[in-house]
Amino acid sequence: MRTGFIYSPPMVFASIDELDSALAGALYLADRGLATALYLSLVLEKPLLLEGEAGVGKTEAAKAIATALEAPLIRLQCYEGLDIAHAVYEWNYARQLLHIRAAEAGAVDEGELFGREFLIRRPVLEAIESEERVLLLIDEIDRADEEFEAFLLEVLSDFQVTVPELGTIAARQRPYVILTSNRTRELHDALKRRCLYHWIDHPSVAREIQIVELRVPGVPERLAEEAARFAAELRSLDLQKPPGLAETIDWVQALTALGQQELQVEQVHATLGTLLKYHDDLLTIRDETLAQLVATARG
Amino acid sequence: MADSRTPSPAAAGPPHAVVRHVVLFGRVLREGGLEVGPRRIADALRALDAIDLARQEDVYWALRQTLVARREDLETFDRAFHAWFLRAATPPPLRPAQPLRTAAERRRVGAPAAGVELDGGEIEVGSWSRDELLRKRDFAAMTAEEFARARALIREIAVGRPRRRTHRLRPDDRGTAIDVRALVRASLATGGDPVVRAYRSRAHAPRKLVLLLDISGSMEAYARALLLYLHAARGSGRGVETFAFGTRLTRLTPELGSRNADTALAAASSRVVDWSGGTRIGESLKAYNDEWGRRALTRGAVVVVLSDGCERGDPLVVAAEMARLARQAFAVVWVNPLKGHPEYEPLTGGMQAAYPYIDRLVSGHDVASLEALGTVLGGIVRRHAA
Numbered sequence: 063m064r065t066g067f068i069y070s071p072p073m074v075f076a077s078i079d080e081l082d083s084a085l086a087g088a089l090y091l092a093d094r095g096l097a098t099a100l101y102l103s104l105v106l107e108k109p110l111l112l113e114g115e116a117g118v119g120k121t122e123a124a125k126a127i128a129t130a131l132e133a134p135l136i137r138l139q140c141y142e143g144l145d146i147a148h149a150v151y152e153w154n155y156a157r158q159l160l161h162i163r164a165a166e167a168g169a170v171d172e173g174e175l176f177g178r179e180f181l182i183r184r185p186v187l188e189a190i191e192s193e194e195r196v197l198l199l200i201d202e203i204d205r206a207d208e209e210f211e212a213f214l215l216e217v218l219s220d221f222q223v224t225v226p227e228l229g230t231i232a233a234r235q236r237p238y239v240i241l242t243s244n245r246t247r248e249l250h251d252a253l254k255r256r257c258l259y260h261w262i263d264h265p266s267v268a269r270e271i272q273i274v275e276l277r278v279p280g281v282p283e284r285l286a287e288e289a290a291r292f293a294a295e296l297r298s299l300d301l302q303k304p305p306g307l308a309e310t311i312d313w314v315q316a317l318t319a320l321g322q323q324e325l326q327v328e329q330v331h332a333t334l335g336t337l338l339k340y341h342d343d344l345l346t347i348r349d350e351t352l353a354q355l356v357a358t359a360r361g
Numbered sequence: 362m363a364d365s366r367t368p369s370p371a372a373a374g375p376p377h378a379v380v381r382h383v384v385l386f387g388r389v390l391r392e393g394g395l396e397v398g399p400r401r402i403a404d405a406l407r408a409l410d411a412i413d414l415a416r417q418e419d420v421y422w423a424l425r426q427t428l429v430a431r432r433e434d435l436e437t438f439d440r441a442f443h444a445w446f447l448r449a450a451t452p453p454p455l456r457p458a459q460p461l462r463t464a465a466e467r468r469r470v471g472a473p474a475a476g477v478e479l480d481g482g483e484i485e486v487g488s489w490s491r492d493e494l495l496r497k498r499d500f501a502a503m504t505a506e507e508f509a510r511a512r513a514l515i516r517e518i519a520v521g522r523p524r525r526r527t528h529r530l531r532p533d534d535r536g537t538a539i540d541v542r543a544l545v546r547a548s549l550a551t552g553g554d555p556v557v558r559a560y561r562s563r564a565h566a567p568r569k570l571v572l573l574l575d576i577s578g579s580m581e582a583y584a585r586a587l588l589l590y591l592h593a594a595r596g597s598g599r600g601v602e603t604f605a606f607g608t609r610l611t612r613l614t615p616e617l618g619s620r621n622a623d624t625a626l627a628a629a630s631s632r633v634v635d636w637s638g639g640t641r642i643g644e645s646l647k648a649y650n651d652e653w654g655r656r657a658l659t660r661g662a663v664v665v666v667l668s669d670g671c672e673r674g675d676p677l678v679v680a681a682e683m684a685r686l687a688r689q690a691f692a693v694v695w696v697n698p699l700k701g702h703p704e705y706e707p708l709t710g711g712m713q714a715a716y717p718y719i720d721r722l723v724s725g726h727d728v729a730s731l732e733a734l735g736t737v738l739g740g741i742v743r744r745h746a747a
Contacts, residue, residue, distance in 0.1 A: 078412065078419060098412070098422035105411040106404060113432060143528020155541040162545075162553030172549060207527070208599060245432070246657040254430040255400060261432050302655070302685075342685075 074131055075101065081130065090119075090126030091273050099260035100127050109218055109239035111203075111254065114262030117306015120242040121201055123262070128197040133238060136192075137199045138185040140206035146213065150186045150223055176227035187223060187231070195235040204243040208250070215253050265307060267294050273307065278314045288325040289314045292359035293337070296347070302340045313337045327356050379409060383424075386445050390428060393437040401428050420446070496728040499701060501582035508586070514728045515589045516622055521739025522567040522597055523663050523691070529564045536562025568663055568691060569600045570738070573649060575668030576633060577607040577640035583698040583726065584637075587667050590731050592617045592625050602658060606645035607635035610652075640671055642711045643678030650685045659689040663741055665734075667696040667725060672711025679711045683718040692741050695719045696734060701726030720745050 075081040081104075082097045092100070100123070103110035112120040128135035138149055158180050162170050183191065189198040203211065217223060221233035241257060243249060265273060270290040275281060289310060297304040305313070313336045322329055331352060338344050347355065383405050387397040408423040421442060429438045495511055503511060530538055543559035572591050576584045591603045595617040603613045616628035630636070646666075653659065664686060672679055687693050695715065699705050701724040707716050716722075723737055724730040 094418055095422045095425075098419055099426045102408045102411060102423060102426060106407050108404065111430075141528075145529060153542060153545070155545050158545045159548060159553055159555070162548055170549065175545070175549065207529075244656070246660075248431075251396065251430070255398070257430075258404070258426045259430045260426050261435060300651075 075104065077101075084130035085126050088126040088129035089276055090122060091269060091276060092123065092126075093265070093269060096123060096260060096262060099258060103240070103258050104131075104238065106258065107236060109241055109257045111241045111243065111249075111257040111259050112262060113243050113245055113259070115264065115304070115306060116244055117308040118262045118264055119307050120262060121199070122308075124197065124199040124201075124240040124242070127238075127240070128199075131195075131197060131238065133195055133197045134192070135197050135199060136185050136189045136237075137201055139201045140203050140210070142205055142207060144206045144210055148184055149210070150184050151225060152182045152184065154180045154182050172227075178228070181225070181228070186217060189237045190217075190221060190223060190231060190233040192237070193234065195237065197238040197240065200239065200241045202244060203241045203253075204246045204249060211250055211253055215250070215256065218253075218256050264294075264297055264304075267291055270294070270307065270310060274311060274314050277311050278318055281314055281318050282323045284324045285317060285322055286314060288359045288361075289317065291361070292325060292330070292355060295355050295358055296337070299346075301338070301343045301346065303338070303343060305337045309337050309339075325356050325359055327353050330356055379414075380406060382446075383409070386424070386441070387428065389441050389445060390438065393434075393441055395429065395434050395437060397428055417446075496732070498728075499726045500586040500698070501726070511586065511728055512589055512622070515586060515731060516593055518590065518593050518728075518732055518735060521735035521737070522570060523738055523741040524565045525568040525661070525691075526563045527566045530561040531564045533560055533562040536560035538562060567598055567600055568741075569602070569658070569661055570594065570597075571602045571604070571653075571658060571662045571664045571690075573604045573606060573645075573664070573666045573668075575607070575640060575642065575666075576605045576636055577671075578637045579640065579669050579671045580698070581637050583669075586731075587696075587698075587725060588626060588629060589622060590667075590725075592622050592629075595625075596620065602653070602662075604649060604653075605629070605633050606642070606649075607633075607638045608641050608644075609635055610645045610648040611635075612653075639673050640668075640711075641674040642668060642670070642672045642715075643674045643676070643682055646682035646686060647678065650682055654685065654689055657689075659686060661691050663692045663694065663738060664690045665694045665696060665738070666715075668711075669697055669699050670695075670707065670709045670712030670715060672709065672714070676710040676714035680714040680717075683715045687718040687745070691744050692720045693718060693745075694721045694723065694734075694737065694741075696723055696725035698724060698726040700724035701730060 075084065078094075078097050078101045081101045082092060082094075085092050085097065085100075099110055099112075102108075112123060114120055124137075125135060153176065158175055161175065161180070181187075185198065189196050200214065203214070206214075218239060221236055222230050224230045264270075267290050270293065271286050274286045274290060275283070278286070293305050293310045293313075313333060316333045316336050317325075317329060320329060320333070331348070334344060334347065334352075338347060383402060387402045387405075390397045404427040405424055408427045409420065412419045412423050414420060424442065425435070425438055429435060495507060496514065498507065498511075500508070500511070530536075530540075532540060532543070538561045540559035540561045544555050547559070548555050572594055574584065574587055574591055576588070580587075588605075591613065595601050595603055595614065601614070603617050605611045605613055611633050613629045613632060616632050617625045619625040619628060650659070683693070697705075697707075697712065700722060707713060707722070720741075721737055723734050725734060
């Protein structure tokens with residue numbers, strides 16, 4: 063690993079516990095595994111790859127650690143067809159054309175036209191050129207094409223990009239990097255080798271209660287408990303898309319807005335769409351099944 | 362394995378003992394099938410250096426996060442960790458202890474029924490026309506020698522891949538999107554007047570292809586040939602996923618990745634545990650939909666099911682899971698070797714249940730029909746309108 067030319071400031075957190083409480087300060091309750099992963103990623107200066115079912119809080123974790131580090135968060139949302147022009151840089155063509163027209167005929171030379179003031183910085187370049195140490199979040203990397211993954215591999219090993227007209231731009235400070243993936247496809251081994259890997263599971267009931275109470279201020283204690291148990295019950299069933307943590311929070315927000323103190327079958331039925339996103343699942347969870355689940359959750 | 366462990370950490374200094382432990386642990390993981398290179402070992406050591414070794418939980422996470430890169434490997438890791446660091450008496454077997462049959466034995470299991478003779482076989486014909494005859498010969502009726510020659514033909518089948526338009530733009534003189542970058546460059550010479558036109562258009566890439574092969578008893582005569590076809594398909598480029606199913610679903614994509622057909626087939630054969638057993642099409646499709654469909658593998662893909670549709674389970678499950686599959690897939694193609702028979706009608710329970718969700722039903726009983734399948738796949742341009 064080439065680290066020599068990049069200045070790395072001293073470690074911000076002295077221990078996992080210290081990082082853990084900083085995350086809690088950013089309203090994120092990490093379990094020990096995730097806290098360790100984030101800590102090691104900082105200490106070893108390696109990108110962290112977070113995988114897990116949709117809605118377990120992968121993106122949230124990145125945002126929280128950015129807050130805890132007081133580092134600006136630069137997010138690159140991946141999608142199919144994402145290319146260098148949208149991820150790294152692009153020339154501002156409109157300005158370039160105007161510039162040529164505004165100048166006397168023949169007075170514009172190419173070096174001037176392809177200068178930094180005509181460069182549009184996209185997330186990757188922005189992260190590399192930043193004066194401050196930033197956190198680069200590469201979200202849902204599995205959605206990008208494999209060609210882009212190969213390019214990313216280069217960036218993550220050298221933290222430099224080459225703009226043909228300008229030359230190579232190297233990072234002044236190595237950005238913190240977090241990648242997330244929903245596993246719609248397997249990532250390249252070469253990319254994985256560069257990263258620490260952490261699989262985020264659904265939270266335990268006790269932790270989910272804590273998280274709900276933290277994220278939905280004013281939620282009745284009983285409602286938070288019953289809702290967390292209900293969500294856990296749903297995850298143990300054979301559903302097409304079990305609810306994630308994000309869904310539980312949305313749902314409890316809805317129930318709280320409706321003034322609920324505890325789970326009641328009619329209200330649960332009315333708000334179930336915030337928890338289950340597939341029609342088939344909604345057809346499965348109704349009538350006696352629903353009543354049964356509510357009864358179990360109420361204990 | 363067990364006797365190579367060091368029981369006395371006191372003999373060496375603590376750091377040395379840690380290094381030794383981690384290196385040996387890496388070896389245990391490798392035996393369990395994980396890819397643990399020197400780089401990962403080095404990372405693990407650095408990680409252990411950064412944490413409090415007295416906290417067992419932190420040691421667990423530090424090792425897991427540096428040595429494991431796939432969710433599938435977590436279970437193996439956990440077992441190895443418990444055996445190694447939590448001092449179980451003997452490490453539990455990392456792999457199921459069942460005796461593995463050799464590839465040769467497996468091939469024999471899948472061999473076509475002996476004693477079927479070539480009806481006009483003794484006529485001396487040139488090699489080309491011999492191949493022509495062979496192309497139309499039902500796999501089930503082939504002799505071992507014929508099958509050996511058919512293998513070579515299947516291997517050469519250029520598997521047709523449906524294409525899709527990507528969002529990427531490539532330079533193209535007949536394209537419709539203006540290539541502004543090229544335009545700006547050219548405008549330098551004309552004082553800012555955009556004279557030279559350069560265009561770009563969307564590139565095309567192969568569409569995802571998912572192949573699900575029935576290897577149950579009733580498919581015995583065809584499974585070998587179709588597995589070869591799966592291997593040929595896997596070699597056609599990126600974005601091909603292959604699975605086998607009988608009573609359970611087995612992903613074969615890594616095994617069939619080897620260029621050498623014999624190596625690939627041997628690897629695939631030893632991976633599948635339910636060769637020539639019963640059929641649970643519905644349950645297998647459900648396993649696929651649950652694990653892979655949920656991970657969006659099916660979305661936008663052409664899914665090919667290769668099966669005779671003889672279902673021993675509940676046809677209602679087949680219908681429900683086919684519906685799920687069809688909702689996500691770009692197109693569903695069913696390859697049924699029985700369709701090669703002139704009087705075939707989709708009457709089996711599983712086939713009838715699946716029928717409404719199939720875009721195209723084709724045979725797959727001989728080399729010629731597999732070639733035709735390539736044409737069918739290559740011609741799929743619109744969703745569910747194969």
